[in-house]
Amino acid sequence: MKKSKFMLFLVLTFAVSVFLAACGGESSEKSSGSDGKGEEKPDFMSLVTGGTGGTYYPLGGAFAEIISEETGIQTNAEVSGASAENMNAIKDGNAEIAFSQTDIASYAKDGKLMFEGAPVDNVSAIGTLYPETIQIVTTAKSGIKSVEDLKGKKVSVGAPGSGTNPNAEQILEVYGMTFDDIQKQDLSFDESTAGIQDGTIDAAFVTAGTPTGAVEGLSATEDVVIVPIEQDKIDAIIEKYPYYIQDEVPAGTYKLESAVPTVAVQAMLVVSNDLSTEVVYDITKAIFENLDKVVHDKGKLISAENAVNGVGIEIHPGAQKYYDEKGIKAE
Incomplete structure (x- = not known):
């Protein structure tokens, strides 16, 4: 009898351990933002820019630092081949944020020109930056x-x-x-x-x-x-x-x-649709409310008021939430 009770105790202990482990794993997955839904927040993001001799890379470095400091999400600016390559990086899940020209982003969404037959359908805009x-x-x-x-x-x-x-x-x-x-x-x-x-x-x-x-x-x-x-x-x-x-x-x-x-x-910032509304809201707010930390000359041309003009693709709901709060509309 004692042996049977002991075996039952072991079985129950094992079952509780499995249940708790499963709950812990689910919590960890949610905190990592692996599926980009709800309020989930990733631990790390990649921001793809352009060549080191261009404008995208130094601006991207400044933005990455601002995002890291203001949102708590470690964000790194990475060298790339710029617009077309960046759109494909978003498509393939190799980046969360990217620089692009507005026209290239539009071609990517519509599957035209260099994106013929291979549209990028998992990307939205944060906003435009400078002409x-x-x-x-x-x-x-x-x-x-x-x-x-x-x-x-x-x-x-x-x-x-x-x-x-x-x-x-x-x-x-x-x-x-x-x-x-x-x-x-x-x-x-x-x-x-x-x-x-x-x-x-x-x-x-x-x-x-x-x-x-x-x-x-x-x-x-x-x-x-x-x-x-x-x-x-x-x-x-x-x-x-x-x-x-x-x-x-x-x-x-x-x-x-x-x-x-x-x-x-225009130069613009785009994001993966896998990022949640709240995360993209935080990113958008961080950038536009800390432009004084951007020392590059092009930083003087960037503003939230102009970011919704000439976008050419859909604005991410998180960015739109920020613009709505500020009463900013396209001209």
Whole structure:
């Protein structure tokens, strides 16, 4: 009898131990945020940026430090190949937060261009950051004064696979033109400005924050002209492609006598949809309420008030919660 009672005690003890272990494991999983739902909070996040020589990487370092300090989630900024690679990192679960151009994010969501047949459907926006201006660069001696003047000319539309290429194609489109109307050259920014300087090409599309180093270099030896985009064409491209915003190249840039109207895509932050509403709310609040800790010049252009403009993809519910609290709406 005593032996039977002892065996029953052992069985009950084992059963209770298994139950408690299961409960403990469930609690640990929830605290780690492994499925990204409810109030779950991850212990670690990866923020993918760009190359060390660009703008994304130093900004990403500042954001990662702010997020770590303000949310308690250890966040690391990582070097990457920038926008397209970053969107795929989110898709594959290799990053939680990423920098991207607004147009590239839109292509990724829609499965277009470089994402043809492979859309990224698990990503949403935190918000836009600062403009990356589309500049149509030429010189006074070229005689090019309008987009129509590009017909028949040798024009660089950016390096193969770059975001500049579709920018050029879409701007030509609103003018009723295609790449067949120009002698298309696929050159990097440095190659483009060198080509303009030595006369092997006539003009170049450059998508970058202003002033752009390669164009500044050209302005040291040439009278740089930035070809304007007329207001009706600006309105048309923004209506068809909502990730564009109106912009200008300011007077004084590249020694320009007056500002030149154009359009821009924007740098933006995106997040994985696996992150909960509360976590993304905390991330969004941390960034926009601690911009004084960002020493990079581009930090001066970043604000919560502008973050909802020109996004082009859905805003994450957590970020939207922050904007709603602040009464911030898209213009």
